[in-house]
Amino acid sequence: DGGITQSPKYLFRKEGQNVTLSCEQNLNHDAMYWYRQDPGQGLRLIYYSQIVNDFQKGDIAEGYSVSREKKESFPLTVTSAQKNPTAFYLCASSQGMAKNIQYFGAGTRLSVL
Amino acid sequence: SQQGEEDPQALSIQEGENATMNCSYKTSINNLQWYRQNSGRGLVHLILIRSNEREKHSGRLRVTLDTSKKSSSLLITASRAADTASYFCATDSGANSKLTFGKGITLSVRP
Numbered sequence: 711d712g713g714i715t716q717s718p719k720y721l722f723r724k725e726g727q728n729v730t731l732s733c734e735q736n737l738n739h740d741a742m743y744w745y746r747q748d749p750g751q752g753l754r755l756i757y758y759s760q761i762v763n764d765f766q767k768g769d770i771a772e773g774y775s776v777s778r779e780k781k782e783s784f785p786l787t788v789t790s791a792q793k794n795p796t797a798f799y800l801c802a803s804s805q806g807m808a809k810n811i812q813y814f815g816a817g818t819r820l821s822v823l
Numbered sequence: 824s825q826q827g828e829e830d831p832q833a834l835s836i837q838e839g840e841n842a843t844m845n846c847s848y849k850t851s852i853n854n855l856q857w858y859r860q861n862s863g864r865g866l867v868h869l870i871l872i873r874s875n876e877r878e879k880h881s882g883r884l885r886v887t888l889d890t891s892k893k894s895s896s897l898l899i900t901a902s903r904a905a906d907t908a909s910y911f912c913a914t915d916s917g918a919n920s921k922l923t924f925g926k927g928i929t930l931s932v933r934p
Contacts, residue, residue: 714865716865743921745924750926751926752911752924752925752926752927753866753911753924755921755923758921768921798863800865800866802865802866810915810922811856811868811871812858812866812868812913812922813868814865814867815865816864817863817865819863
């Protein structure tokens with residue numbers, strides 16, 4: 711079953727806590743992305759990675775961190791510095807720059823307790 | 824920063840009618856893509872049109888691109904209740920393989 715798997719589907723964060731969202735792909739894609747989706751805001755890019763051990767900040771990176779130690783994995787940590795973390799988080803991957811069609815996971819909904 | 828702006832924000836039609844959605848953007852692009860999102864789910868790629876193409880078809884989907892007006896339209900013919908979803912345009916300006924998404928159009932198809 712090829713694709714992108716995000717876990718967990720729902721996540722709750724307590725005040726001052728860091729939480730990590732998982733994203734795994736078995737499509738052998740080089741590039742991976744994290745987006746945040748708020749109602750009426752569309753998708754906003756948090757971080758992206760074009761290759762293993764390298765990543766770049768997107769438009770709203772503050773309060774988030776990522777790592778890319780393996781090609782298939784791109785976890786996102788929502789740190790306590792992110793004061794408004796409640797949102798729907800989407801992970802995507804693509805072959806890279808050629809056509810850049812992105813394939814998305816099913817998302818993780820993060821809420822604050 | 825959001826480059827694509829879809830219009831209208833919401834569209835409600837009867838099953839069997841055609842649905843037309845528009846997207847405008849600001850800077851030069853390599854290609855423009857349309858994606859669909861069912862409620863609470865991830866996005867699914869529908870169609871890609873390159874900057875040197877004017878029209879493209881895929882099943883009941885027809886996409887046009889007018890680079891002089893920096894706009895694109897997505898037409899869904901003979902709509903079905905299952906087409907109910909949000910639709911997003913995304914532009915690829917060729918910079919670091921990033922896509923820039925619009926805010927989306929909510930389409931409701933009444934049975």
